[in-house]
Amino acid sequence: MKEIEAKFYVSRLELIRSRVTRLGxxxxxxxxxxxxxxxxxxxxxxxKQLSLLRLRQDxxxxxxxxxxxxxxxxxxxIELQVADPSTAxxxxxALGYRVVASYxxxxxxxxxxxxxxxxxxxxxxEFVEIEGPGLQLIKRAAFQLGLVWxxxxxxTYLELFDQLRAECQVNAEYLRKEEHGRAFKERRSVHxxxxxxxxxxxxxxxxxx
Numbered sequence: 527m528k529e530i531e532a533k534f535y536v537s538r539l540e541l542i543r544s545r546v547t548r549l550g551x552x553x554x555x556x557x558x559x560x561x562x563x564x565x566x567x568x569x570x571x572x573x574k575q576l577s578l579l580r581l582r583q584d585x586x587x588x589x590x591x592x593x594x595x596x597x598x599x600x601x602x603x604i605e606l607q608v609a610d611p612s613t614a615x616x617x618x619x620a621l622g623y624r625v626v627a628s629y630x631x632x633x634x635x636x637x638x639x640x641x642x643x644x645x646x647x648x649x650x651x652e653f654v655e656i657e658g659p660g661l662q663l664i665k666r667a668a669f670q671l672g673l674v675w676x677x678x679x680x681x682t683y684l685e686l687f688d689q690l691r692a693e694c695q696v697n698a699e700y701l702r703k704e705e706h707g708r709a710f711k712e713r714r715s716v717h718x719x720x721x722x723x724x725x726x727x728x729x730x731x732x733x734x735x
Contacts (some may be wrong), residue, residue, distance in 0.1 A: 530600050531655055531658075534653060535679055539645055546638060557633065560633055561629075563625050633647075639667070641663055653683075
């Protein structure tokens with residue numbers, strides 16, 4: 527399965543939520559807690575291949591493999607639901623995989639025409655993810671929400687966490703939202719660049735950033 531999405535770092539998530547609502551976005555999932563664990567083999571071959579293996583627990587548990595496509599917005603994805611995350615973790619450990627990073631995330635999901643808009647709160651910042659069947663549709667949604675395309679984030683959340691953990695010298699394998707917040711928030715701009723909020727472009731035609 528091919529996944530196409532773009533991620534933006536924002537400072538006012540509530541503002542984006544109000545724009546989604548004003549554009550007619552429909553709430554698909556109320557805010558809920560996600561727990562995420564990233565795995566790799568010794569030597570980090572997945573990371574070197576720009577791939578990731580992730581176990582996620584929210585209302586259900588899923589095991590996902592992602593591999594970077596031809597662009598930063600495109601990824602090949604294989605995902606399956608697992609009945610018991612503890613059993614999945616034991617299976618991965620038996621195959622030689624180890625947890626390399628893990629974090630909690632609060633997520634709220636909306637449907638906005640053909641795209642999905644996810645509003646995420648993490649210990650190291652607030653983000654908007656837009657996922658859809660085509661890049662132009664994602665660009666249009668970003669433009670309508672007032673997000674600057676050139677300021678989109680190139681990294682996965684696991685990559686951001688790993689970079690910021692090293693930058694802030696935080697020795698933590700599992701990051702909860704209430705932990706280490708100040709240290710990460712003070713340094714997060716090193717890797718996610720500037721906030722992506724721009725003007726509200728509701729109703730305007732798409733133009734290239």
